[in-house]
Amino acid sequence: MNFRLIIVRDATVSSCPKCGTVGSLDRRKSKNRFESIFARIIRRKSYHCRECKWDGKLFAYRISRNWKSIVVNYIFLIIALLIILTALIILSKSIGSP
Ligand SMILES: [Zn+2]
Incomplete structure (x- = not known):
């Protein structure tokens, strides 16, 4: 039986939320110390899309398919x-x- 409802994954291997291109996301470094600590707690990281120039944050947690x-x-x-x-x-x- 599978009980893993929430999965932690790396968004760099997933698709862009705007254009849907797979593997186009680059991880960006956090701008300040507070953000990096905060991002570490909730596992939310900044990403940038090479294809459509999308900038945003994605949660490392996702609900299982x-x-x-x-x-x-x-x-x-x-x-x-x-x-x-x-x-x-x-x-x-x-x-x-x-
Ligand atoms: Zn994109």
């Missing part, structure tokens, strides 16, 4: 845990009662 099946996995896991918990409560009650 097959997030629906992962959500279903989580629901199954929660249901399984609830069944186990219910069984444990029933068992403890039957043991505890005289």
Whole structure:
């Protein structure tokens, strides 16, 4: 079962958000110290597109492409845990009662 809902990836290998060219993004260095620390915490980095001259910031985190099946996995896991918990409560009650 796959439980990786959020994926960390390098935007330099992904497509440009404006023109859609794959592998056209260059990483830019942060302008000041505050920005670099802030960017490190939230993993948001500055990028520049060589094709369309797009400048902007992209999150290193992205939601998995097959997030629906992962959500279903989580629901199954929660249901399984609830069944186990219910069984444990029933068992403890039957043991505890005289
Ligand atoms: Zn572009």
